Amino acid sequence: MSAREITLGILTDISENSNFSHTVINRTLNQYQYLEKQDRAFITRLCEGTVERMFTLDYIINCYSSVKVNKMKPFIRNLLRMSVYQIKYMDQVPESAACNEAVKLAKKRGFGNLSGFVNGVLRNIIRNPEKVVYPEEKKDGKRYLSVTYSAPDWLVEQLINQYGYVAAKQYFEAALQNNKTTIRCNTEKITVNELKVMLEQEKVLVSEGTYLLEALKIGGYNYLSELNSFKNGYFQVQDESSMLVGTVSGIKDGDYIIDVCAAPGGKSLHAAELLRKSGQVDSRDLSETKVNLIRENINRLGYVNIKAKEADALVLDQDSIEKADILIADLPCSGLGVIGKKPDIKYNMTREKQKDLAALQREILSVVHQYVKKGGVLLYSTCTINEEENLANVRWFLEHHDFKLESIEDLLPPALLSDTTKEGYIQLLPGVHDTDGFFIAKLRRN
Structure with a gap:
C-alpha cells in the first residue's frame, strides 16, 4: 500500500x-x-x-x-x-x-x-x-475564526464569551502550530544536561522548556520507544502544564499522595520523584488497561515509592478516608486544552458533553475529597479551558466542602504569576502561554 x-x-x-x-x-x-x-x-x-x-x-x-x-x-x-x-x-x-x-x-x-x-x-x-471567498474578519469575526482555524461555531462563541476575541484567536492559532513533544527529565537517574547530550547523540532535536528546568522539548525522532534514553527511563513524556501540578503541590519528604484518575501516570510519577525516594504514591485508575500503562512507566522509570491499582473514583474507599497529605484529582474533561495534539476533540465535543463532564467532575470530587487529611491539600486540575469545568466547579466545591483556596504564587515560575495565582488557581491558555491548555487549583482542607 x-x-x-x-x-x-x-x-x-x-x-x-x-x-x-x-x-x-x-x-x-x-x-x-x-x-x-x-x-x-x-x-x-x-x-x-x-x-x-x-x-x-x-x-x-x-x-x-x-x-x-x-x-x-x-x-x-x-x-x-x-x-x-x-x-x-x-x-x-x-x-x-x-x-x-x-x-x-x-x-x-x-x-x-x-x-x-x-x-x-x-x-x-x-x-x-x-x-474561494473566505469570511472577512472585520465583518464577521466568529465566522472568520471558524473557517480559518477549522473550529465549530459553538466552540468559537464559547471561547470569545469566556476569554475575549483576541485570546480566542491566539488559542486557535496555537492549536494549528507544530507542537514539539515536551518531556520531563527523570533526575533520579540523570541530570537535565546529561539527558540533553544523550538525546542529541540519538539525533533528536532538543531545546529547553519554557518554564521549568526539568522540562525539555524534543522533535525529529522516529519512534520514541526506540530511543535508548526512553527505554532506560531517563525521561517521561509530560507537558509543562501537567508538571506544574507537582510544582505547586508543596510535596514534602514522607508525604502520602493519592492520584485518583492517574493514567498514564505523569503526575503520579512526578510526585514520586519529588518525594525523593521517601513517602508513597497511590496511583489509581478505573481499568486494568489504564493501570497497566501506569505500571509500565513505573517499571521503566524505576521509582520505588509508587504503586498502581484499579479503583473507581466514584466509589468511596473507606480505607483511604483522611489518609492523604496530598490528593491529585486530574479529572475527565472535554480536553479542549490539547486540541493541538488531539484535533479530533474539537469535532467530537459538544456543549451537552461538556455539561455532563462538569457534573461527573462534581460527583468525583464529592467522593474523593474525603481522602484528604485535615490540613491536607487537594489539587484539582483538568486539561481543558472551559470555565464550567474549571473555576465554576471550584466555586461549587468550596460552597459545599470545608476547603479553601491557597496561593500558589511562591511556587510558580515568575512568568506565570497573575492575580489568580495569588488566589490559588491558574488557567493556562495556548497562545497566551507556551503550554497545553490546563487548569490547576490548590485547595487546603480546614
Whole structure:
C-alpha cells in the first residue's frame, strides 16, 4: 500500500468511526513498521493536518463541488480532503501529483466512475484558487475564526464569551502550530544536561522548556520507544502544564499522595520523584488497561515509592478516608486544552458533553475529597479551558466542602504569576502561554 492509501484508511477510521486520531495513527504506523522514516513522516503530517483543518478543507471543496461534502460517499469525501490539504498546505508536494494520485486511488478502490469527478474538483481548485471567498474578519469575526482555524461555531462563541476575541484567536492559532513533544527529565537517574547530550547523540532535536528546568522539548525522532534514553527511563513524556501540578503541590519528604484518575501516570510519577525516594504514591485508575500503562512507566522509570491499582473514583474507599497529605484529582474533561495534539476533540465535543463532564467532575470530587487529611491539600486540575469545568466547579466545591483556596504564587515560575495565582488557581491558555491548555487549583482542607 502507498503512503497515501494508508493515510486514507486512517482518515476514514477517524472521521467515520469517531476514533481518536493519535490512537489510529500510532496503531497504523506500528502495523507498517517497514515503511521508511520519510513515508511515516508524510503519513503523520498528512493525517494530522487533514484532521486539524477539516472544516476549512470542507469549506474549500464546497466552493468547487456541485455535491456538498456531507452528501459525498465517505471514501470520496476523505480522498478530496487529504488531496486538498496537500495542494493548499504541503509545499513540497506538486499539485499535479496530489491530483493524479487521488485519481489513481479512486480507480484502485473501485470508484472509477467517480474518478472524473475527483479529477475535476481538484483541477478546478488548482486552476481557479480565487473562487474561494473566505469570511472577512472585520465583518464577521466568529465566522472568520471558524473557517480559518477549522473550529465549530459553538466552540468559537464559547471561547470569545469566556476569554475575549483576541485570546480566542491566539488559542486557535496555537492549536494549528507544530507542537514539539515536551518531556520531563527523570533526575533520579540523570541530570537535565546529561539527558540533553544523550538525546542529541540519538539525533533528536532538543531545546529547553519554557518554564521549568526539568522540562525539555524534543522533535525529529522516529519512534520514541526506540530511543535508548526512553527505554532506560531517563525521561517521561509530560507537558509543562501537567508538571506544574507537582510544582505547586508543596510535596514534602514522607508525604502520602493519592492520584485518583492517574493514567498514564505523569503526575503520579512526578510526585514520586519529588518525594525523593521517601513517602508513597497511590496511583489509581478505573481499568486494568489504564493501570497497566501506569505500571509500565513505573517499571521503566524505576521509582520505588509508587504503586498502581484499579479503583473507581466514584466509589468511596473507606480505607483511604483522611489518609492523604496530598490528593491529585486530574479529572475527565472535554480536553479542549490539547486540541493541538488531539484535533479530533474539537469535532467530537459538544456543549451537552461538556455539561455532563462538569457534573461527573462534581460527583468525583464529592467522593474523593474525603481522602484528604485535615490540613491536607487537594489539587484539582483538568486539561481543558472551559470555565464550567474549571473555576465554576471550584466555586461549587468550596460552597459545599470545608476547603479553601491557597496561593500558589511562591511556587510558580515568575512568568506565570497573575492575580489568580495569588488566589490559588491558574488557567493556562495556548497562545497566551507556551503550554497545553490546563487548569490547576490548590485547595487546603480546614
